[in-house]
Amino acid sequence: MVKPVLFVLGASAVPLARKLKQGLDAEIHTPDCVAGGDVTYAKATAHLGHLFSEGRSIIGLCAAGILVRAIAPHLADKRSEPPVIALAEDGSSVVPLLGGHHGANELARRIAAMTGGHAAVTTASDVRFGFALDDPAPGFVLANPQDMKPATAALLNGAQLSLDGTLNPFSAATYASGGGVTLVVTEQRDEGSKSRLVYHPRTLVMGLGCERNAEGADLIALAEKVLSDRELSPASLAAVASIDLKSDEAAIHAVAAHFGVPARFFSVADLAQETPRLKNPSEIVAKEVGVAGVAEAAALAAAGSTSELIVEKTRSTRGTCAIAKAAQPLLDLPGRPRGIVHVVGIGPGTPDWRAPAARAALEASTDWVGYGLYLDLVADVKSGQQEHRFPLGGEEDRVRHAIELAKQGRQVSLICSGDAGIYAMAALVYEVIDIEPSRIAVNVIPGISAFQAAAAKAGAMIGHDFCCISLSDLLTPWEAIEKRLHGAAEGDFVISFYNPRSLKRRDQLERAFAILKDHRPPDTPVVIASNLGRPEEKVKIVRFADFNPEDVDMLTLVMVGSSQSKCFTRGDGRTYAYTPRGYARKREAAE
Numbered sequence: 161m162v163k164p165v166l167f168v169l170g171a172s173a174v175p176l177a178r179k180l181k182q183g184l185d186a187e188i189h190t191p192d193c194v195a196g197g198d199v200t201y202a203k204a205t206a207h208l209g210h211l212f213s214e215g216r217s218i219i220g221l222c223a224a225g226i227l228v229r230a231i232a233p234h235l236a237d238k239r240s241e242p243p244v245i246a247l248a249e250d251g252s253s254v255v256p257l258l259g260g261h262h263g264a265n266e267l268a269r270r271i272a273a274m275t276g277g278h279a280a281v282t283t284a285s286d287v288r289f290g291f292a293l294d295d296p297a298p299g300f301v302l303a304n305p306q307d308m309k310p311a312t313a314a315l316l317n318g319a320q321l322s323l324d325g326t327l328n329p330f331s332a333a334t335y336a337s338g339g340g341v342t343l344v345v346t347e348q349r350d351e352g353s354k355s356r357l358v359y360h361p362r363t364l365v366m367g368l369g370c371e372r373n374a375e376g377a378d379l380i381a382l383a384e385k386v387l388s389d390r391e392l393s394p395a396s397l398a399a400v401a402s403i404d405l406k407s408d409e410a411a412i413h414a415v416a417a418h419f420g421v422p423a424r425f426f427s428v429a430d431l432a433q434e435t436p437r438l439k440n441p442s443e444i445v446a447k448e449v450g451v452a453g454v455a456e457a458a459a460l461a462a463a464g465s466t467s468e469l470i471v472e473k474t475r476s477t478r479g480t481c482a483i484a485k486a487a488q489p490l491l492d493l494p495g496r497p498r499g500i501v502h503v504v505g506i507g508p509g510t511p512d513w514r515a516p517a518a519r520a521a522l523e524a525s526t527d528w529v530g531y532g533l534y535l536d537l538v539a540d541v542k543s544g545q546q547e548h549r550f551p552l553g554g555e556e557d558r559v560r561h562a563i564e565l566a567k568q569g570r571q572v573s574l575i576c577s578g579d580a581g582i583y584a585m586a587a588l589v590y591e592v593i594d595i596e597p598s599r600i601a602v603n604v605i606p607g608i609s610a611f612q613a614a615a616a617k618a619g620a621m622i623g624h625d626f627c628c629i630s631l632s633d634l635l636t637p638w639e640a641i642e643k644r645l646h647g648a649a650e651g652d653f654v655i656s657f658y659n660p661r662s663l664k665r666r667d668q669l670e671r672a673f674a675i676l677k678d679h680r681p682p683d684t685p686v687v688i689a690s691n692l693g694r695p696e697e698k699v700k701i702v703r704f705a706d707f708n709p710e711d712v713d714m715l716t717l718v719m720v721g722s723s724q725s726k727c728f729t730r731g732d733g734r735t736y737a738y739t740p741r742g743y744a745r746k747r748e749a750a751e
Contacts (some may be wrong), residue, residue, distance in 0.1 A: 162269070162523065163187045163543045164243075164267070168197060169204060173221035173249045175274070184267075185273050186219065187543050199540050207228040217243040217267065224255055227664055231258070239305065243267055251275025256282075256600040262295060270420035276721040289313045293357060296329035299489025300359045305353035311341045311357050329359045329486070347485065349397040360522065363486045365467075366419075367459030368412050369402060369445075370479035371453075376414030382476040383415050393404035397421050398490035401458035403431060405449060407498045408599035411479070423464050424495030427570075431457040459484035496569030500599045501562050503589055504573045505607025508693030509537045512606045519715055522573050532573035532750070537694075538575060545573075551682045559588045568598040579609040582631055583658050610717045611656035614689035617699040619727075619736035621687060621719055625653050626739075630669040633660035638668070645672055649679040654725060654739055657718040669709045669718065676720060680704050685727040685737035690716040699736055701727055702719045 164186045166177040173485045174196040175293075177188045189207065190197030201207035207232035212216055220227045220704035224246035231244060243264030246255040254272045256264035260283040272279040283292060293315075304307065308678050315321060320336040325345025333343075334732040344350060344358045359713035361680045366386075370379055387394055400416045402409070404425040428450040433455040433530060435441065441452035453456055455473050463484035471483035502521035507513040522528070548565075550558045562574040586604045593602070611628055615621040627648050633641060648655050655676070660669045682705035689699045690713065703707075704720065727737040 162216060165199075165211055166190050166220060167218055167220045167222065167225065167227075168194065168209070169220075169222040170194065170249075171672045174252055176247075177221055180219070180271065180274060184219070184270070191520065198542065205393075209234050210694070212242065212244065213459040214507050215240075215242045217245075217263065219245045219247055219267075220272065221247050221249055223258060223559060227257060231376050245271065248270060248278075249276075252277045253280060254278065255280045256563060258293075259290070265292070265295075285725050286537065290328045290332040297331065297489075299362045299398075299491050300329040300638045301362065302328075303350065303358040303360055303393065303395060307352055307354045310354040314355070316343050325359075327363075329361075335478060344594060349391045360393045360545055361394040361489045362396055362488055363463075364392065364396045364470075364501065365398055365459045365462040365484050365486070365490065366400045366415070367402065367462070367484065368400055368406075368456065368479065369454035369456040369458075369481075370406070370409060370411050372409070374411040374478040376411040378476060379415050379479045380418050381410040382474070382479050382481050383418070386471055386474050386481045388542055392471075392483070392484075394419050395421075397484070399424050399495075401426065401462035401495060403449060403451065403454050404496065404599070405459060406454075406600070406747060407496075409510075412499070422493065422497060423553070424493050426458055426461050426495045428459055430495070433695070437469065439469055455480040455482040458482075463490065464494070464674060477703060484656060492701050497571075499566030500571050501566045501585075501589060502571070502573045503580040503586045503602065503604045504535065505578055505582075505584065505605055505609075506538055506575060507608040509691075510576065510614045510693035513606060513613070513693055514538075517603060518607060519607050521603065521677060522575075525571045526574040526627075527558070527562075527565050527572045528575055529558055529565070530573060531558075534575045534577055555588055556592070558593055559585055563589070563592060563600060565600060576607070578612075578613075579607045580604050581606065582609045582628065585630055610658070610692055611687070611719060612654070613692040614687050614717050614719050616696075616698065617689060617692065618685075618701055618719070620689040620738040621685070621721060621725060622654055622656075623739040624722065624724065624741050625651075626656065627651075627653045628656045628658060629672075630658040630708045631672060632662075632665065634669065641668075642671075642675070645675045649676050651726070652679070652722045654722050655720045657720070658702055659714070660716060660718050661712050662714045669712060673704075673707065673709075673720075676704075679723070680720065681723060685721045685725050687719040687721075687737060688712060688716060692717070701737050710746050 166186045166188045168177050168190045171194045174497055188197040189199045212231045212234050227246055241259050242652055243259035245268055254268045254277050256268040267282045270280040272501045277721045281623040293312055295609055295737045319340030322339035322342045324342050325333040327345045342356050345358055350358045397419050399422050401424045401504055402412050404427050407425040431451040435452050437454045437460050438456045459482045463486040467484045467486045473480050473482045504518050504521050506518055519541055523536055525545055527546045532549045533549055562572045565572045574585055576619040579587045629644050683702050683703040686704055686707050687701055725739040727735055729735045
């Protein structure tokens with residue numbers, strides 16, 4: 161679960177933020193000039209806008225006006241906006257500005273109880289009744305939100321509230337018999353009306369089984385038919401469930417995505433415990449997978465020991481479906497999700513060059529695996545993830561550890577610098593699961609590679625054909641590397657050298673330049689770039705003839721231009737290198 165943000169503007173607010181952090185399970189965001197936070201930011205307005213757009217709950221320890229001005233440009237649909245709260249630095253006033261009916265009012269009350277301050281709740285229904293009709297307890301879904309306003313207006317004008325159902329979506333509500341506004345709590349389809357607000361409790365679990373590689377559309381059609389035939393609302397579904405042998409079955413995940421619910425998977429041993437409760441046990445299924453029924457057993461296992469099977473196993477050509485009903489809304493689902501390894505390329509190191517998809521994966525993960533330096537480079541988005549630090553080297557150990565975590569149903573970020581697929585971990589992940597098949601998911605997230613960053617910092621060196629060559633002979637014989645060097649030299653590619661030197665490998669770079677010498681003019685630009693995207697960054701351009709290998713270490717990328725590459729010095733005194741494709745020359749010739 162994403163933690164709320166305690167947004168601090170000045171150092172004087174840090175003590176209160178620290179006091180609230182643990183009780184709210186929140187993270188502290190501070191300016192990069194203020195110590196004591198979990199995450200730092202450069203510009204307050206931009207950071208607040210980013211947090212709001214991501215749906216993060218914001219508790220601003222600052223003036224309300226600052227929050228209003230920062231977030232106003234991002235306002236769109238009030239039904240989806242996250243809580244935004246202004247909190248005085250002394251804790252005396254807690255003002256929910258936005259998302260009052262999405263948790264802000266309740267959160268403000270919690271904060272006020274912790275600080276001894278006053279929660280300035282202004283929402284009419286909250287002030288009058290202590291709850292809002294469009295903000296039910298977790299596990300309940302309002303089916304007809306368009307009727308909430310007239311129902312609330314009726315209550316404010318004196319109408320009484322009645323409850324039709326055994327579950328209560330509002331613990332603070334007082335109910336009367338035959339009230340003017342009725343709250344209907346049901347798993348059945350019901351459109352409701354202005355005087356009947358319908359709440360669907362998430363008490364249903366759909367158990368699924370299917371043949372290998374069944375079509376997702378076919379299993380979705382079966383699921384929809386089962387719900388429709390029993391007039392059950394999809395909004396009451398808490399999850400879909402199956403046997404762990406099907407955790408990589410695309411059709412089951414397609415059904416979960418279709419209904420917007422999580423998928424949970426159970427071992428044969430877990431499902432076998434449900435055998436006495438099965439309505440349609442099958443000896444054939446038991447011989448094939450080790451349990452007498454998948455759909456019914458998975459539905460019952462996920463819905464809990466007190467659940468009941470309300471829809472027995474229903475078949476289609478290639479799938480089965482059953483539904484179990486829990487006594488209470490299901491908030492903490494048993495079983496395991498399908499584990500996933502996000503192979504995350506974080507770019508050269510600076511957050512400014514990190515892809516939004518990389519940040520999203522890092523935030524969603526339960527575990528981070530990587531070389532310690534790489535973990536430090538993404539510390540700005542850490543929010544409770546468990547870190548698994550590895551020293552430099554041991555790439556296979558990192559990959560296998562990430563895969564083992566994912567097999568436990570965890571979401572894992574395997575963190576790589578640069579691009580995850582360029583001299584990084586993505587290929588090794590796929591190699592391991594090719595040799596040792598598993599049912600985990602893999603998501604490769606690209607990043608800006610070192611050669612791209614170096615070219616951009618130097619000018620535009622890869623404006624024409626280019627290649628990348630690693631000079632490390634740890635896994636590739638030097639004879640093979642030499643062949644590639646000759647080919648790249650003769651092909652007149654711009655060449656980026658990865659792993660040019662190390663403490664043990666001292667002469668490969670010199671040997672590479674000796675091969676290039678017969679194919680590159682002395683004035684060919686060479687870019688030497690180290691610590692890209694970090695405070696220690698250094699980028700310089702030298703002539704091929706002036707290149708000194710002693711300027712290179714293991715954190716350096718060397719980029720050698722083609723015979724067509726050029727460099728020049730501008731009025732600012734900086735030298736830039738580029739490789740033309742010939743557009744300007746072609747136009748000049750035409751004119």
